[in-house]
Structure formats: structure tokens, C-alpha cells
Amino acid sequence: METRSLFRALFLINFAITLGFGIADAFFSMYVFSLGARGILLVLPLVLYSLSKILFSPFMGACSDKIGPRRIASISLGLYLLVSICYFFTTSLMLITIMRLFQGIGCAMFRPLVASLVGERTTSEKRATVLGTFDISFYGALSVGPVVGGILKDIWGFEGIFAVLTLLCIVALLVALFYIPAQRLSKNHAAERKTENQCKCRTIFTMARQNSLRGLLAFIFGRACGISLLSAFLPILLTTKLGLSGIQTGLVMASGSLVFTLLLRPIGMLSDKTPRKPLIVAGGTIVSLLYFLIPVVSGFSQILFLGLGIGMFSVLSQPACTTLLIEEGVRHGMGLTVGIFNSVLNLGFIAGPLFGAGMQHTFGLSSVFYAAGILGFVAVGLFITTIVSEDTPSSALFLEKGDVTLSYVTSEKL
Missing domain, CATH: 1.20.1250.20 (MFS general substrate transporter like domains)
Incomplete structure (x- = not known):
């Protein structure tokens, strides 16, 4: 209670x-x-x-x-x-x-x-x-x-x-x-508290050598770049290329957020019943593919459907990503881990628009969305590489949901 x-x-x-x-x-x-x-x-x-x-x-x-x-x-x-x-x-x-x-x-x-x-x-x-x-x-x-x-x-x-x-x-x-x-913490979490206290001596540089955390940070940086690029440049495309009205533009911009919010709990339940790392890989990959389709859409209904798809597959990785972050916090100290994560997230929010502005000036507006897709693929690739390199055997990417904390404790000998 x-x-x-x-x-x-x-x-x-x-x-x-x-x-x-x-x-x-x-x-x-x-x-x-x-x-x-x-x-x-x-x-x-x-x-x-x-x-x-x-x-x-x-x-x-x-x-x-x-x-x-x-x-x-x-x-x-x-x-x-x-x-x-x-x-x-x-x-x-x-x-x-x-x-x-x-x-x-x-x-x-x-x-x-x-x-x-x-x-x-x-x-x-x-x-x-x-x-x-x-x-x-x-x-x-x-x-x-x-x-x-x-x-x-x-x-x-x-x-x-x-x-x-x-x-x-x-x-x-x-x-x-x-x-x-x-x-x-409450008394029910004394075991996690003990683990966290043992990890407090770790520095940021020590944490940076952990493949699992690096993979998570790489993924969230790429995702933040994609989100910020979409927020900054999609309205420009909607009004200049597609000629949408203000109401239509607002509906497209809100569509992804709406479906994202509605699906958070059911996807969270899915993440508790299935392996989490494949959900992150699947969500990040599909969203990156959808970014490539943005420059080729030709009307309101198509871009609205695409916006709904981006929101739907973005949420696929959200609860799984947050859960893995919390489990990293058990290893390194919760506040410090989340703080580093937020720094990388906000760095992506800054880097995305700056990079997009350079792409638009040099190659045109469509190149911004292709760049977002490429960044997404690179982020997913880094996530897969770092996670697989840490887990043994290599099939550990698809281990069950409860394996993460156990493998952390045994491999790090906390």
C-alpha cells in the first residue's frame, strides 16, 4: 500500500x-x-x-x-x-x-x-x-x-x-x-541497496567501460537525434512540400505522441513477458525504416498513417529501454546512472537539430529524414554490438526478461 x-x-x-x-x-x-x-x-x-x-x-x-x-x-x-x-x-x-x-x-x-x-x-x-x-x-x-x-x-x-x-x-x-x-529505499529492497552501495565507488569513466551501458547510451542518443530532427523539420516539410493546413499539421505532429501514450502500458506488459533487448532492436530498426519514407509521402492521409506508425514502433522500445536503464542503476548507483542517461538524451536533442540544419543547407530538406534513418540504424547497430559482446553465449541477446540482473551480478562479481 x-x-x-x-x-x-x-x-x-x-x-x-x-x-x-x-x-x-x-x-x-x-x-x-x-x-x-x-x-x-x-x-x-x-x-x-x-x-x-x-x-x-x-x-x-x-x-x-x-x-x-x-x-x-x-x-x-x-x-x-x-x-x-x-x-x-x-x-x-x-x-x-x-x-x-x-x-x-x-x-x-x-x-x-x-x-x-x-x-x-x-x-x-x-x-x-x-x-x-x-x-x-x-x-x-x-x-x-x-x-x-x-x-x-x-x-x-x-x-x-x-x-x-x-x-x-x-x-x-x-x-x-x-x-x-x-x-x-524501503526494507523490501535491502538487497538492491547492498548492491548499489558496493557500486558507489565506480566513477563515470568506469561506467563508460561497461558495454551494456554504452550500448544503451548509444541507442538513446540516436533516438533523441531522430526525435529532435522530426520535431524541428517535419512541420517544415508538411507546410512547404505537402501544403497542409495548420490543423492538419497539428494532427500529424500529435498522432505519434497520442498512440505512443496509449500503448505505453500494454507494451510495458509485453516487455515483462518477452525478452527486452529484441524489442529495442525491433522498435529502433522499424522506426529508422519509417524515417526513410517521410520524404516520399504525397498527402495528408499517408503522412498521418506514417506518423501513427512511428509512434507505434517507437513505444515498442520505450519500456524495455527504461527497464534496462534501471537495472544498470542497480549496478552503478541509480541517480548517477539516470543522470548520465539524461545528459546523453539531451545531448542528442541538441545535436540532432544542429546536424539537421547542416544537412538541409547542404543537401536539401529530404536529406534530413534520410540522415535520421541512418543515425537510427547506426544506434541500433551499436546497441547490438555492445550487448552481444558482453553477453555469453552470443545468443544471450534473446535471453528471458529475468536474466539481466542475475548475469550482471555474476559477471561483475558484486
Whole structure:
């Protein structure tokens, strides 16, 4: 019952924070533009936010392994609340830019904590189901955020957006203070705690030599590049090449997120009943193939169907990937592992658009989607190579779901 209450509280907290900043971030560029930001001042807040998440995620994740979860939650959610209040009361571009830095630090603390609390309180038999269900709090909020933000902006302007953001941050902070425990783990997870304590001496460089973690990081980097390329350049293709209306473009962009969110729990259940690594390989491979089809579609119905397919096969790898990440956290320290993972994820989100911009300028818009497909194939190939090279025999890629933790403990002699 205690675990279930904590799960519900974390679900609500994650949904509230993701919804609040999903609403605000969707209109952030428009807001700073309305304040007179041009050139470097327009992009600097966005760059600082991403860089702060990349630089601080491993450090903050490691801190979350040593500091009580309630304290970490209070600090990170307090930073979120401070940012939301400043957004509401100030129009200073300099202060807003600084707040974006603090927002990134808060995210670097908050995401590893939430992922580790959920992951370490689930058994290996149901871990993918639980993680897939919990991810609904993130992707569901992310899907409805821009819509809610648009309604708020039309009715109350930017003040309405920031007022709702502040309210959601207050709710999240109060729930955290009441429901997040002061101690790291419950007594039912003492064995995992012992394993984690034995692994705390590992450094980031030691972790980087682990093939399984490197393979996972390579896969998520390639996936993040693909997602960011799609988000940045697909609207351009939809409007300039296909001539779609704003509503049609919005439907295409939302289609993948919608089917992704709806399938998270069932795919999580599938990941608990079948080998997880093949799901990652299958999902990553098919999505990469679908990227190659984007430049050749010729109408709204085709691109909508393609968007649904990308969402459907993207979710195939999501719960399995998160579960393997949590199992890596048992080896190396949960917060540090998730922090490094988030850094690589955000690095992919930055590298993707930059790489895409160069491809578009040199080879045209269609080349961006071909590049996304190639990056996806390379990421899957690296994942297969590193995983197979660590597992023995070579067929271990297709071992059953419960083999991972056991093979980790025996091979590393923890």
C-alpha cells in the first residue's frame, strides 16, 4: 500500500510538472520574442536550459544517491516554483535567461530522482509494466500541454500560462512533502541497496567501460537525434512540400505522441513477458525504416498513417529501454546512472537539430529524414554490438526478461 501511494504521488507530481512546463515551454520563444529578444537573446535561454541539463544531470544524479529523496524533491521542485514565480512577475530578459538555467538544474535533479524512486520499488517481473504505466504521466502531459497552453494564452495571455504553471508547481511541491519518503529505499529492497552501495565507488569513466551501458547510451542518443530532427523539420516539410493546413499539421505532429501514450502500458506488459533487448532492436530498426519514407509521402492521409506508425514502433522500445536503464542503476548507483542517461538524451536533442540544419543547407530538406534513418540504424547497430559482446553465449541477446540482473551480478562479481 505504501508503494502504491508513493507511485500515485510520483505520477501526480510528474504529470503536474510536465504539464506546467509543457504549457510554458511551448510558448516560451514567443514570449521572449514579445519582450524584444532578438538574435542571441532569443536562443540563449534555450541553449542554457539544455546545457544545464547536460552538465548537471550526472552530478545531480549522483547527489540523489546520497541525499534523502524528500530533500532532493524539495530542492528541485522549489527551483521549479522559483522559476515559475519569476516568469509571472518579471519581464527582464536577463533574469528570465538566468531562470532558464535554474530550470535546467531543477530538471537535472528531478528526473533522476523520480525515475530511481519508481524503478527501485518495483520487482523485476513487473518493472517494465510499472515503468511503462508511469511514463504516461510524462508523455500524456507533454501531449496536452501545448493545447492547454494555447487555450490559456487566448483567454488570459502569457500571465494565464505562468499563473497555471505556478499553481501546478505548488501542488507538486506539497504532494512531494507529504508523500515522498525521507529514506532512499524501503526494507523490501535491502538487497538492491547492498548492491548499489558496493557500486558507489565506480566513477563515470568506469561506467563508460561497461558495454551494456554504452550500448544503451548509444541507442538513446540516436533516438533523441531522430526525435529532435522530426520535431524541428517535419512541420517544415508538411507546410512547404505537402501544403497542409495548420490543423492538419497539428494532427500529424500529435498522432505519434497520442498512440505512443496509449500503448505505453500494454507494451510495458509485453516487455515483462518477452525478452527486452529484441524489442529495442525491433522498435529502433522499424522506426529508422519509417524515417526513410517521410520524404516520399504525397498527402495528408499517408503522412498521418506514417506518423501513427512511428509512434507505434517507437513505444515498442520505450519500456524495455527504461527497464534496462534501471537495472544498470542497480549496478552503478541509480541517480548517477539516470543522470548520465539524461545528459546523453539531451545531448542528442541538441545535436540532432544542429546536424539537421547542416544537412538541409547542404543537401536539401529530404536529406534530413534520410540522415535520421541512418543515425537510427547506426544506434541500433551499436546497441547490438555492445550487448552481444558482453553477453555469453552470443545468443544471450534473446535471453528471458529475468536474466539481466542475475548475469550482471555474476559477471561483475558484486
